[in-house]
Amino acid sequence: MALWAAVQRKRLFPRARRLAKRLLVRWNLFTHRRDESVRRWRAVLVGARAGHVVIPSVALESSRREADDFATRRLVRAGDRVLDVGAGNGRQAIGMVELGVASYTGLEVVRRSVDWANRAFASTGNVYFDWFDVYNQMYNPHGSQEPEAVAFPYPDGSFDFVVALSLYTHLERLAVAARYASETARVLRKGGGAFMTFFKSPPNALTTSAVRTVFAEADILRIVGEWFVIEDVAGCETTAFHDQWRLYLRKR
Numbered sequence: 013m014a015l016w017a018a019v020q021r022k023r024l025f026p027r028a029r030r031l032a033k034r035l036l037v038r039w040n041l042f043t044h045r046r047d048e049s050v051r052r053w054r055a056v057l058v059g060a061r062a063g064h065v066v067i068p069s070v071a072l073e074s075s076r077r078e079a080d081d082f083a084t085r086r087l088v089r090a091g092d093r094v095l096d097v098g099a100g101n102g103r104q105a106i107g108m109v110e111l112g113v114a115s116y117t118g119l120e121v122v123r124r125s126v127d128w129a130n131r132a133f134a135s136t137g138n139v140y141f142d143w144f145d146v147y148n149q150m151y152n153p154h155g156s157q158e159p160e161a162v163a164f165p166y167p168d169g170s171f172d173f174v175v176a177l178s179l180y181t182h183l184e185r186l187a188v189a190a191r192y193a194s195e196t197a198r199v200l201r202k203g204g205g206a207f208m209t210f211f212k213s214p215p216n217a218l219t220t221s222a223v224r225t226v227f228a229e230a231d232i233l234r235i236v237g238e239w240f241v242i243e244d245v246a247g248c249e250t251t252a253f254h255d256q257w258r259l260y261l262r263k264r
């Protein structure tokens with residue numbers, strides 16, 4: 013496990029990791045071939061070649077669990093307009109669609125993920141992905157826009173819920189995270205819900221690595237608290253690679 017964590021942390025052997033993940037996706041679909049829900053979303057769960065590739069049954073289970081968590085906390089409900097910032101290949105859309113949201117919009121910097129996800133979700137009807145050509149050292153190293161100054165391409169108050177899972181954990185600089193938090197608040201209606209995750213210090217050591225950015229807890233509270241009431245927090249009690257600090261937020 014320590015070796016695997018080191019491989020992830022340093023992003024070692026990227027091609028081998030990607031190939032291994034694709035094989036795992038195929039194997040997982042085979043072992044879950046009788047699972048009704050995996051079959052229902054098969055077209056969406058298989059075939060993502062770019063960006064953040066996830067294992068089908070894990071993606072499905074986590075997407076549903078997270079949607080249920082957000083709904084239980086009344087951050088999102090059926091009929092809402094949802095924005096997913098750093099949407100990847102649309103993992104989160106599954107739980108949102110099953111919850112009955114009016115629309116799901118994914119904003120994402122990896123062009124191939126956006127093109128692929130728009131095709132994969134084409135028959136779903138209310139799921140769309142927009143390409144955001146913003147620089148990120150790991151995910152979009154040729155991005156044309158500097159992230160500190162970007163504006164999300166949506167009008168003020170146009171969403172009821174904004175989710176950003178494992179996005180701020182890649183944003184490299186606090187000024188970028190601050191900009192994304194303020195843009196999230198701008199595109200949310202008053203009283204709308206938001207969810208963000210961070211790695212915080214302590215318990216982690218500070219880093220500006222796009223593989224795993226860590227901000228100081230006080231800085232996170234300051235940039236988020238400027239726009240949001242923090243209704244609850246969870247996680248990030250360890251330095252384990254995926255143990256993120258989950259913030260459940262409400263726009264002031």
Ligand SMILES: C[S@@+](CC[C@H](N)C(=O)[O-])C[C@H]1O[C@@H](n2cnc3c(N)ncnc32)[C@H](O)[C@@H]1O
Pocket residue numbers: 063064097098099100101103104119120121122144146147148151159176177178179182183
């Ligand atoms: C770890 S993945 C998480 C994907 C998705 N949120 C999920 O939970 O499955 C992080 C995503 O953030 C995207 N990303 C990185 N930098 C970004 C930026 N500056 N603006 C928007 N998205 C970004 C990456 O391309 C990647 O798809």
